[in-house]
Amino acid sequence: MARAVTTQHKAVATAAAWIVALLIFFPIFYTIITSFKSEQEAIQGFSLIPSGTFESYSEVEAQSGYFKFFLNSVILSVGSTILALLIAVPAAWSMAFAPTKRTKDILMWMLSTKMMPAVAVLFPIYLIFRNFGLLDSRIGMTVMLMLINLPIVVWMLYTYFREIPGEILEAARMDGATLWGEIFYVLTPMAVPGIASTMLLNIILAWNEAFWTIRLTTTEAAPLTAFISSFSSPQGLFWAKLSAASTLAIAPILIMGWFSQKQLVRGLTFGAVK
Amino acid sequence: MATRQTSSLARFMLAPSVLVLLIWMIVPLAMTLWFSFQQYNPLNPINDRFVWFSNYALFYNNPAFLQAILNTLIIVVSVLLITIIGGILLALLIDQPMWGQGVVRILVISPFFVMPPVAALVWKNMIMHPGYGVFADIARFFGAQPIDWFAQYPLFSVILIVAWQWLPFATLILLTALQSLDGEQKEAAEMDGAGFVNRFIYLTLPHLSRAITVVVLIQTIFLLGVYAEILVTTNGGPGYASTNLPFLVYQKALLEFKIGQASAGGIIAVILANIVAFFAMRAVGKNLDK
Numbered sequence: 001m002a003r004a005v006t007t008q009h010k011a012v013a014t015a016a017a018w019i020v021a022l023l024i025f026f027p028i029f030y031t032i033i034t035s036f037k038s039e040q041e042a043i044q045g046f047s048l049i050p051s052g053t054f055e056s057y058s059e060v061e062a063q064s065g066y067f068k069f070f071l072n073s074v075i076l077s078v079g080s081t082i083l084a085l086l087i088a089v090p091a092a093w094s095m096a097f098a099p100t101k102r103t104k105d106i107l108m109w110m111l112s113t114k115m116m117p118a119v120a121v122l123f124p125i126y127l128i129f130r131n132f133g134l135l136d137s138r139i140g141m142t143v144m145l146m147l148i149n150l151p152i153v154v155w156m157l158y159t160y161f162r163e164i165p166g167e168i169l170e171a172a173r174m175d176g177a178t179l180w181g182e183i184f185y186v187l188t189p190m191a192v193p194g195i196a197s198t199m200l201l202n203i204i205l206a207w208n209e210a211f212w213t214i215r216l217t218t219t220e221a222a223p224l225t226a227f228i229s230s231f232s233s234p235q236g237l238f239w240a241k242l243s244a245a246s247t248l249a250i251a252p253i254l255i256m257g258w259f260s261q262k263q264l265v266r267g268l269t270f271g272a273v274k
Numbered sequence: 275m276a277t278r279q280t281s282s283l284a285r286f287m288l289a290p291s292v293l294v295l296l297i298w299m300i301v302p303l304a305m306t307l308w309f310s311f312q313q314y315n316p317l318n319p320i321n322d323r324f325v326w327f328s329n330y331a332l333f334y335n336n337p338a339f340l341q342a343i344l345n346t347l348i349i350v351v352s353v354l355l356i357t358i359i360g361g362i363l364l365a366l367l368i369d370q371p372m373w374g375q376g377v378v379r380i381l382v383i384s385p386f387f388v389m390p391p392v393a394a395l396v397w398k399n400m401i402m403h404p405g406y407g408v409f410a411d412i413a414r415f416f417g418a419q420p421i422d423w424f425a426q427y428p429l430f431s432v433i434l435i436v437a438w439q440w441l442p443f444a445t446l447i448l449l450t451a452l453q454s455l456d457g458e459q460k461e462a463a464e465m466d467g468a469g470f471v472n473r474f475i476y477l478t479l480p481h482l483s484r485a486i487t488v489v490v491l492i493q494t495i496f497l498l499g500v501y502a503e504i505l506v507t508t509n510g511g512p513g514y515a516s517t518n519l520p521f522l523v524y525q526k527a528l529l530e531f532k533i534g535q536a537s538a539g540g541i542i543a544v545i546l547a548n549i550v551a552f553f554a555m556r557a558v559g560k561n562l563d564k
Contacts, residue, residue, distance in 0.1 A: 246392045
């Protein structure tokens with residue numbers, strides 16, 4: 001009888017878990033509902049049934065050029081991720097397949113750079129960006145987001161690459177494969193899933209980064225984080241519009257996130273919990 | 275032959291990452307350290323000079339600085355308590371056999387993917403607004419006076435929003451760890467007549483200890499830097515009631531242009547983070563050895 005689960009037990013657990021889950025999800029749900037209300041309805045008190053209008057969505061685009069911010073978010077998060085991968089894949093690769101005595105120290109040191117608080121370097125970075133004309137530029141922001149997430153990318157790739165068995169390399173070598181042959185035909189196919197997972201998590205992190213993107217951009221390179229923050233001022237009371245903008249801002253990443261739960265655990269715990 | 279070729283290639287492959295991170299770590303931090311000993315105002319350079327430690331002395335003399343450090347610690351500790359305790363309970367609940375477990379997981383993890391400004395604005399306007407928020411609607415339904423959360427309990431409100439964002443993370447990590455707990459061990463304990471509480475204390479909790487450590491450390495790193503949530507809700511106020519160290523440094527540097535003071539605040543933030551990092555590195559490093 002030890003593991004036999006009674007239907008009653010299961011029903012109670014189901015009910016309790018669903019109630020808690022719906023409460024936690026409620027603010028997101030309510031935002032989506034509100035985005036389909038008119039401004040009038042939005043402030044008329046609690047209601048879960050919207051009139052189903054799309055006017056907030058079209059107004060957000062018409063009044064603030066929403067699409068540009070969305071595009072910036074895509075460019076910055078995808079761009080910084082690709083840049084980080086270009087630099088990190090070779091590094092993680094060499095540490096996983098040709099480790100030296102110092103490999104562990106280097107990894108720990110890289111991780112330690114992630115622990116530096118952003119505010120500690122706010123002004124120097126601001127100054128450097130201003131002097132090089134990088135303020136509010138897509139190039140500057142892409143590099144910035146790459147730097148912030150590079151340690152996590154290297155670490156995550158390293159934990160994936162390390163699981164590729166080294167014996168396969170030896171076998172390929174015995175068969176007369178060259179170094180480049182090894183890399184292209186043997187290792188790359190095995191490394192692709194790890195790289196894809198890393199990419200997914202990094203895009204999520206870059207998309208949601210909300211310190212540098214807010215402080216170093218104004219209009220040209222401003223992504224959704226900066227755009228949404230501007231709603232905290234006078235516009236704040238246009239709730240239907242705020243909800244429409246918010247829904248669009250979180251929807252793509254929310255869906256990506258649902259598919260990346262495992263990678264998230266692994267990436268953000270540096271392989272400590274799998 | 276192959277090994278020598280491999281090792282020099284390895285160094286070559288590693289170089290860009292190391293170089294980029296080295297510059298990123300040293301240059302701005304050295305500048306901050308330098309500025310922290312200066313009186314420096316880019317708008318009014320007449321009084322600019324080297325002032326030794328007087329920027330740091332402000333931490334003793336200016337109540338705003340002390341309050342900011344205190345608020346930083348209060349935010350970190352309260353959010354940790356809420357998310358760890360809540361996360362364990364939630365993970366235990368979701369780990370039970372139930373219908374629709376996959377959907378429950380998705381609903382619970384969702385807030386983690388919401389960008390901080392959206393999370394803060396949604397809570398500020400639609401949930402906690404004293405006039406039109408859902409909390410106010412509920413209060414009125416029970417005939418009570420709605421509470422103006424951000425004016426009356428600013429720090430608590432910020433903590434609530436941040437905890438909502440991080441509870442999913444703690445739950446997900448702890449749930450993953452929980453699911454790797456050996457089913458046979460659990461069964462054996464059950465057969466021996468161990469009750470739920472005993473099983474939890476002697477079996478589950480020790481098994482979760484490493485996951486809990488990791489959650490505490492990772493969250494602390496991020497919680498020390500809470501910024502957007504404060505910017506779009508209370509803007510640090512009323513007064514300095516919800517100003518934390520990152521927010522104060524931002525105000526000093528980019529609003530008041532007191533670069534020296536801001537830099538000293540930044541260096542204090544580095545010291546705080548280093549204390550945490552010291553423990554974090556040891557825990558993660560230990561795991562690397564296995």
